[in-house]
Amino acid sequence: MNSRPPVAPPEPPDAPDCLKNQKAASLVLYIGLVLLALWVVRDFIAVVAWAAVLAIALWPLLRKVEGNRWFTGRTTLIAAVLTLAIALLVVLPVGVGIAQALREAHDMSDWFKDAQENGIPLPDFIQHLPFGAQQASAWWQANLAQPLRGSAAMKGLHSTTVMTLGRHFGARAAHAVAVFGFMLITLFVIFQAGPRLSSSLLKGVRxxxxxxxxxxxxxxxxxxxxxxxxxxxxxxxxxxxxxxxxxxxxxxxxxxxxxxxxxxxxxxxxxxxxxxxxxxxxxxxxxxxxxxxxxxxxxxxxxxxxxxxxxxxxxxxxxxxxxxxxxxxxxxxxxxxxxxxxxxxxxxxxxxxxxxxxxx
Missing domain, CATH: 1.20.1440 (de novo design (two linked rop proteins))
Known part of the structure; x- marks a missing residue:
């Protein structure tokens, strides 16, 4: 009995080409996921960057403290102390400046009220200018030496534009405080990770x-x-x-x-x-x-x-x-x-x- 010759099975795809395509697809997928993750945390990239800058600057100090036998194994304590020190270096000068401004606010308020009622007296140095003294004196007498209650400048201080600027300034200040707080948290985490973070980062780069x-x-x-x-x-x-x-x-x-x-x-x-x-x-x-x-x-x-x-x-x-x-x-x-x-x-x-x- 005549038998039909066996049909050859289809040739399998080229394995090297298939592997290459899979690697290319995986690379595209990884890049897309990384870009998506960066887009999700885009508002915190600057926070992480600032924390990284401070961590890099203080890294030798961190390693030196960790090498001390009194602080061996106390990574959390070291991270907390360094983060607190950074916070105080920023908060203390700002606090001193605000306290000084509040102390001067009363005198400034009295000066402002006096300028509204009596104007701003002509400073003595204007009369001793080497040139332009007469023109400067005339302008000062016409615009500033008179009571300023009804002046356009004083009216502008109470306008909606100034109030809008004040709200914008308050919003920016609140945003800066929030960014600073998140930066401190990120810095604490980086310090706490310590050598593990630096070694894993270098290992990945290698x-x-x-x-x-x-x-x-x-x-x-x-x-x-x-x-x-x-x-x-x-x-x-x-x-x-x-x-x-x-x-x-x-x-x-x-x-x-x-x-x-x-x-x-x-x-x-x-x-x-x-x-x-x-x-x-x-x-x-x-x-x-x-x-x-x-x-x-x-x-x-x-x-x-x-x-x-x-x-x-x-x-x-x-x-x-x-x-x-x-x-x-x-x-x-x-x-x-x-x-x-x-x-x-x-x-x-x-x-x-x-x-x-x-x-x-």
Missing amino acids: RGFGEDGAQLLLRMATAVRGTVSGLVVVGLGEGALLGVAYFVTGLPHVALLALVTAIAAMLPFCAPLTFGLAALWLVSQGSVAAGVGLAVFGSVVVFIAEHFVRPVLIGNSTRLPFLLVLFGILGGAETFGLLGIFIGPALMTVLMVLWTDLVR
């Missing part, structure tokens, strides 16, 4: 990008740490020098002004706001020479600190050229805001490493 990727991550962390150190050291130095100038020129509340100046000087080009207002106050009180001297001295201090001292301090710790440090700080602040001050030098470190590898 698996994904190799040893070069891990070294690049470490150099970026060094750049962030050097930037924080440079900002703090230069800020304290500017605050101390300008505090001496405040004392010499006879300004009140010298210690508080020096503290506010130091905090402002930790941010690039913010110190002129403090000593500039102080100089204007001196001029309004008739101390023209003291005001001008304070403005000139403060400008020189800030110019040297911002353009030479701070970039050198940061550049020495990150091994970056002066120009890259300066561009990193200024460009990062312009692009990413306050957080960009720390991100900029880290990105310049990446650029420097890539250039070194290219020309090697």
Whole structure:
């Protein structure tokens, strides 16, 4: 009996191609899920970034404290103490400033009422201006020396625009407090994770990008740490020098002004706001020479600190050229805001490493 030849089964799909397609599909799925997760927590990315910056800056201190035999195994206690210290460093200056403002509020209210009833007297320094004294005096007499109760400026202070600005300011302040609170919680969790977090992060980077990727991550962390150190050291130095100038020129509340100046000087080009207002106050009180001297001295201090001292301090710790440090700080602040001050030098470190590898 004739039998039909057996039919060959269909050829199985190419196993390597199938595996490759599965890996590609998995990669697309993972990327999509990561992007979705980032979109869900998008409002907290800045919070995590700030906590990461502070954790990187304080990581050597954390490891040193953990190495002490008195704190061995007390990770939660160490994390709580460091987080509390960060909170106090922010809350105490703000609290002192608010308390001082409340003490001055009564005098300001009396001055405001007197200006409404009698106007603002012509300051003596206007009559001694080298030029434009007559025009300035005439404008002052016409606009400010008269009772201000019915003036357009006083009416504007009671307008809905000012109330709207006040509500917006209150909302922004509440948002800042909430962000600060979440940042402290995140910072506590990072500190509590301790070495486990750093080792797992480096392990993941080595698996994904190799040893070069891990070294690049470490150099970026060094750049962030050097930037924080440079900002703090230069800020304290500017605050101390300008505090001496405040004392010499006879300004009140010298210690508080020096503290506010130091905090402002930790941010690039913010110190002129403090000593500039102080100089204007001196001029309004008739101390023209003291005001001008304070403005000139403060400008020189800030110019040297911002353009030479701070970039050198940061550049020495990150091994970056002066120009890259300066561009990193200024460009990062312009692009990413306050957080960009720390991100900029880290990105310049990446650029420097890539250039070194290219020309090697």
